[in-house]
Amino acid sequence: MLVAVACSPISGDGDAADPADWDGVVSNSRGQQLNLFMWGGSSEINRFVDNVYGPRLEAEFGIHLNRIPVADTVDAVNKVLSEIQAGRRRGGAVDLIWINGENFQTLRQADALLADWSRRLPNARFVDWDAPEVGLDFGLPVAGFESPLGSAQFQFVYDSARFGPEELPRSYAGLLQWVEMHPGRFTYPAPPDFHGNRFIKQAFYELTGGFERWLGGFDSAGYAESSPALWDYLQELEPHLWRKGTSYPPSLAELNRLFANGEIDFTFTQLPAGIEADVAAGILPATSRPFVFDTGTIGDSHYLAIPANAAHPEAAMVMANLVLEPELQAAKLAPANGWGDGLGISLSLLDDDSRRRIEAVLDDLGELALEPALLESVRLPEVAAEYTVALERDWQQYVRR
């Protein structure tokens, strides 16, 4: 009886889950309810998670997937932090979070994540941990604390009914000229929105001579010296923006709405397999097309992480492992299934069958997506999360005022 209680999954004993003993993890996870906290703003992504991962977890592992929609991932992060602050060291509400960047850094700094599990999952063999775009999350080593789900790359979106590809700006310098010729036809989401952050960080790279010098840790002297070039640029841009820059849209959803209603000429996307799902959902017009700057756009990975006080760490590991199955990565990549997310695994580490299956999806991408080779050739890395924090803060001071 005592033994049964001690082994009960409800006790949420994080130390007991060891992916090296995978059979033990799988058998412990049976019957658990997996509380997955993830941004719930995309009905297509929600449906993919509910209809693809949910039934597999239920049928193969007896795990009940409880997807909990949050309006912003930071809500889930705060949940974990306040639980730990209130002394709840186990049995926490959050089993798994869809996460990256500064949210990952916040939880790492608070020592609030389960350690040393992700690289020991059976399917971790498909992940190229040494590639910086996988092994580093905003410059911070993933180091067993996160397991990749997929990858993303920033792209601009234009309406091919309004412009030809030759009329588009191809760099931040070109964008400034473009907005001067098309006043009021461009804007970007206000940081700290994820896409707004990314837009200004790319400008930061280009205007300070490239990303290379910002790799490594946070260089506060270098940042202080170089960042004024960015604020000068954004201030120069501002009078030519939508509503003369007196207000910025708060989110990508709002940017998409302005774009679709013809108030502005560009919006953004993060999906490597393109905007087909957004067009199908009626969020973007059918004539929308993605494009990138020659000076590059930021690509990165997004991950699953398990809070240190998770009640069901075993079920969380089973799901983190399941999403790396090549077959499910291919399904997630195919826009027809509603998502179009980039791969979290590396083609070169797969067997021929799996690789061909994924290559077939990539070959099949239409004009609503960019060539994978093109995306790859302009991909820029993320840098330390401190830069995001500094850029967010200084944008408020120098641009928003």
Next chain:
Amino acid sequence: MIPRAVKTDSPGFGHRHSERRRRRSTAALAGVVLTLLILPLGVLALFSVTRAYFYPQLAPDDWNLRAWRLLLHPGSEVWGAMATTVFVGLAVVAVALVLAVPAGRALGRHSFRAKRLVEFLLLAPLLAPPLVVAMGLDFAFLRLQLTNRLWGVVLVHLVPTVPYAVLVMSGVFANYDQASEDQARTLGAGRLDAFRYVTLPAIAPGLVVAGVLVLIVSWSQYILTLLIGGGQVVTLPILLFATSSGGDTALTSALALITIAPVLALLLLTSRHVSRMPAAQIGLP
């Protein structure tokens, strides 16, 4: 609209005219109010059945029920959220009324020292910004292990609802004639019987008003439910906020209508009771 009857004691044409004018302006006002209430719902209904309806199109060219099908199919999360919202709402109404009847009676019928202070403290949760209240309560609830549970959410919904219920009931009891209850007691009714057969019927309309008010406030809670429920108690507003952050207008509009519909139906059903209560009696200025 032509008034069908003119009051017999009307002293002449002048009065009749002003009466007619007054009725007309009442009808016009009702029209404006109805338009303001219904027009936004109409817009939501329109958006919910269109896809890619963008400016400058005059009329949508793609009508479909995609959003409604997604939300109303048998496996949809809307059903669970609806059940949770109803359950929480009814539980909150029950507890709030049980608390509000004695509290309202004490405040409405008796005067005592520091009565003003008690009234102020009762209203305090309504005066403080909800987010501040929520953050503080979140910490307290975590300590008490009340988070992530249905009962925790019911409990925390009492914070913004009980003040309204007490306010309404104290207004009801202020106008309540204690004599009939005393009479029943004199005629041999016990305390319980007197309450059941005399007090309860007398305050019933007030209870309905308080109950409806409490249900509406509970129904629309977002931040308290999110923090205390930890995202695990998924009510309709929780779904609605997450959906609206994604920018799918059709889906958000349909879900907004689904969220509003039960409350609207309830209001229509009980409007007789609500409108019968004089404003002064429900403690409103």
